Amino acid sequence: MISVEDARALLFELVTPLSAETVHLAAAGGRILAQNVAATRDQPPFExxxxxxxxxxxxxxxxxxxxxxxxxxxxxxxxxxxxxxxxxxxxxxxxxxxxxxxxxxxxxxxxxxxxxxxxxxxxxxxxxxxPAGIDFAVGTKIKAPRQLRPEDIALLAAMNIASVPVTCKPVVALISTGNELVMPGETPGPDQIIASNTFGLKALLENNGAHVRVLPIAQDTVGSLETAFGLAQGADLVVTIGGASVGEYDLVADVSEGLGLEQSFYKIRMRPGKPLMAGRLGDAAMVGLPGNPVSAMVCGYLFLVPMVRRMLGIEDVLPPLQQAQLKAPLTENGGREHYMRAIVDSDGIRACDDQDSSLLSVLAHANALLVRQPNDPARPPGDKVTYLPI
Amino acid sequence: MISVEDARALLFELVTPLSAETVHLAAAGGRILAQNVAATRDQPPFExxxxxxxxxxxxxxxxxxxxxxxxxxxxxxxxxxxxxxxxxxxxxxxxxxxxxxxxxxxxxxxxxxxxxxxxxxxxxxxxxxxPAGIDFAVGTKIKAPRQLRPEDIALLAAMNIASVPVTCKPVVALISTGNELVMPGETPGPDQIIASNTFGLKALLENNGAHVRVLPIAQDTVGSLETAFGLAQGADLVVTIGGASVGEYDLVADVSEGLGLEQSFYKIRMRPGKPLMAGRLGDAAMVGLPGNPVSAMVCGYLFLVPMVRRMLGIEDVLPPLQQAQLKAPLTENGGREHYMRAIVDSDGIRACDDQDSSLLSVLAHANALLVRQPNDPARPPGDKVTYLPI
Structure with a gap:
């Protein structure tokens, strides 16, 4: 098992910044400027x-x-x-x-x-x-990479730059695996549940600039998984959810290796989310997430979003950790890095009572992941702790 | 002239929360839940x-x-x-x-x-x-209004709620006015400049949940403005930019009143952005923004975004002001509330050197609007000041 930091470093080796495409200014808000652009005129153009x-x-x-x-x-x-x-x-x-x-x-x-x-x-x-040119002059540059804010869009317009080179959106294919899953809107059998991870991850990754393809659910058979991987062709990042654990029915590793996966690592020393695997599968990066809904979403924040940001060419790709004061004590942490669901406000932060990684209701109630280092000692209220806003 | 706060209160009277529409979960990320929804099943559905x-x-x-x-x-x-x-x-x-x-x-x-x-x-x-139902049980509610985060989307999926009632996107029509303007990509004449405000405001308002229609530039003639207002039919909010000042060529007030505008107010005691007018025009709210690019964007943050949020049914509609320590002194403020372009980081905040409201390059460089109250005294470094992140 490797640390979260080492895992992320290895994941970054699986992806590179994508090429650029040209979009009209009206569609460029939020996109990542891929090349420097220069004003084609002075503003104002006259006194x-x-x-x-x-x-x-x-x-x-x-x-x-x-x-x-x-x-x-x-x-x-x-x-x-x-x-x-x-x-x-x-x-x-x-x-x-x-x-x-x-x-x-x-x-x-x-x-x-x-x-x-x-x-x-x-x-x-x-x-x-x-004076003429007091706002900007011919040749004044806007430097890449830069996520284009509304103010940048206005400035680009004033510079008469109607088409903008932006990094292509990373295409992420999401594959939920498991006989127990059906899509929202279907009628589940008595032993079945609804595929929720793909929808949560889709919203998360789209918020961060990806184009997400939700593929059909893969059953726990070699054929069904191979079909799903086939449908993922063309994606920059293929993500499976579930089937990455050690039970006899976890076929993802076998099938992806059969398809040529060059495995980068398997298992991370963290909670929730230990059974995560990753590698290179043809032209795409591949990440196998655990199937527990909370684990999958936490891994989305910690690993998939940074990978998407790296593919977008953004310089600052790491999760934006912040600090707050504990409002309630924490018990000693075990040997794995722990990302606890927590609620933060201007008074401080408090971990949610139930940290079971199956509880989506707790995750939806939380607004932060409180980060515990391996073997972090018990902590009293008032201690400063690190968290990731979600 | 009225205060920013009074202006915003009057603007809120011009808009009401819009009706709901049903969208598929896959398209519901970031939308505003319009009605309470309830789980249709227990999770897990069995021990x-x-x-x-x-x-x-x-x-x-x-x-x-x-x-x-x-x-x-x-x-x-x-x-x-x-x-x-x-x-x-x-x-x-x-x-x-x-x-x-x-x-x-x-x-x-x-x-x-x-x-x-x-x-x-x-x-x-x-x-x-x-235990069965430990995550949620049949009837567990997600309460409206709520902006749907990725975690909420996952939870809704798990609840088998495949279609979600969300508030319709407010439709905002943007009309730039002025003979001096051409669209980005066109070749301006020697006396002309590029329409930049509509593009910056489009990005800003779309980030905040609106559907934005950029209309053709209106020339400074009654006929051209009437055509633009005609094209704005069906919008929930019609925004003109420019032509709201006092010069002989400012026709917006005349034409909109001719079309039946019930004026709510005219002019706000603020910098930048004084010549702002607003009212009710048929079924739509109408706001006339000043034409200076920085003024228009600042008014977008202070007035249009809150109006959009109110139409979306969001409870917390006011700009999210924050506090920071001054890194450089400020001179005494005049009689109008002043929103200074500023740069904030973890060490504090500093107003940009040139506060001319025509300088888009300064606005694009800034990441905050530093708020000065009317007649705020000169302030030394170290004083706490209020700002709006942009």
Missing amino acids: ASSMDGYAVKATEVELHAMFKVIGESAAGKRFEGKVGPGQAVRIFTGAPMPDGADFVVIQEDVERRDSLITITHPPGEKTNVR | ASSMDGYAVKATEVELHAMFKVIGESAAGKRFEGKVGPGQAVRIFTGAPMPDGADFVVIQEDVERRDSLITITHPPGEKTNVR
Whole structure:
């Protein structure tokens, strides 16, 4: 058995950043920028007014000065002439400054009568002129990799970058295995239960940028598993759930090895989730998760999400651990790293009472996984502990 | 002019939670559960083994005890007979307990020869049996409203709830206005710039559960604006960007009032974003955002996202403000609430140098909006301040 950290290092060896595809800006939110992009223009592309007012010569600006308004510069339609001595041009926010003018007197500081304005309030020192290119200039880069936030999308639009190179979405194929499983919406037999892991993992991995294919449930037969692996063709990551334990009916290891799996490791020194196996299966990475619902989801957070993030080319792939104060004591931990379902709020963190790895209701109630190191001693309230928000 | 808080209260009066639609579980991640749902079954539906081992009578369990293995209970296929005295049934994790047995000796604690097992290690007190319904029972509720996390999706699947009632996605129509604007990918004239706000706001609102329709840019004419409002028909929220200031070319207020807008308010005592107007336009709420890119995005966070959350039926709709220590001093604030672009990390928060509301590059660099109250005094490093993560 290996540690969680060693397992993750080995899993990272199974995947590499995927290639890029080009998407329209309207579909690029949340995607990972795959290559540096550069502005194709200056912003603003011209000297622009930052206020509504009158464009004049700065040297002529003083209280009680009068100007003759000779035209207008609006956003989208500049004044084509030149501002001479004693002249002003009506101007609006964002409009190009006319030639000859280098100061905007805001409209609140003037009185206008027909085509004459008088400065009636001290206009101050600020010119209210935005230099060309003050936001960005031709060639200003946005550097990859970067997950594109709404602000980035707005900036890319302003740069007139309508198509964006982003990392392809990793395709993850999920295979639930077990004669006891039926799909949600079906009528289970008396000995059967509903396949829940694939749906939970699908939501988790899609939240993290993957494209998920839920495959038909594989029965506990060689033929059924081989069919499922066949249907997984083309995926970047194939995940089986269940059938990775040691019982006679755990066929996943046998079948995947028969199909050419180069096994990387088997079993991790952790709770929940010990029976996890991984390897390389043709062009894809393969991970075999345990079938207990909570184990599968915890392994999703600890291993599958980081693998997806690595395939997306994200630099910071590790689970974002945080710290909080214990609100209730913890007993001594055993020899395996333990990811306890827990509830954290601004006052601290408390492990849930029942840590049985079959209890989805407890997991759905929790909002954190409290991390215990192997043989971590008993801990009193007030101790600082590490957790992963979920 | 009204305060940000008062404006938000008035905006909330313009929207109500939308009706529900039914979606398949596979598409329900991140959606808002609209009605309570209840488990249609017990989980586990039968007493089940929590380990791989042998099911026996608890009263017979002691070191060196021997049993005859009379059959097997696998997940999905129970043992149909009854376990009598001195008998054992091979059993796997999750499989139904056979009649007559109430204890599972784990396989690591026995030695097997043909059909005989001997307990070779003290099996302890734990029965390794999960009672029926220990995870959830028929009728166990998941309560609305609730944003469905991956764990909830797994739990809903286990409950065999294949279709889920979720709040309809609010439809938001975005209209950029201004003769100076062209769409990304087009070739702007010398006086033109690229419409960036609609794309940034689309990403922001979609992240928060809306369905966004980007409408064609409206020119600064009555006809063009009327066409845009016509195209917005059917939206729950119509948002214009630009044209809400006081210049002669700001037609949005005139045209929307001509179309029957019942104005709720006009102008908010804040920076950036003062010229914001809102009202009821037929069946839709209408918000007119200022055209400066940073103003539009900040108003998106402060007003549009909460409105979308309210339409989704989410209880906690306010922006999630947090606190941090100042790393650099702040000068005194003016009479308007100020949302300064800022960068926060584990050491504290620092306002960006240039707060001009036209600078998208600064906004894209920032990860927080530092909130200043009206007339907030100058503040030294170390002071606690409030911010909104972006």
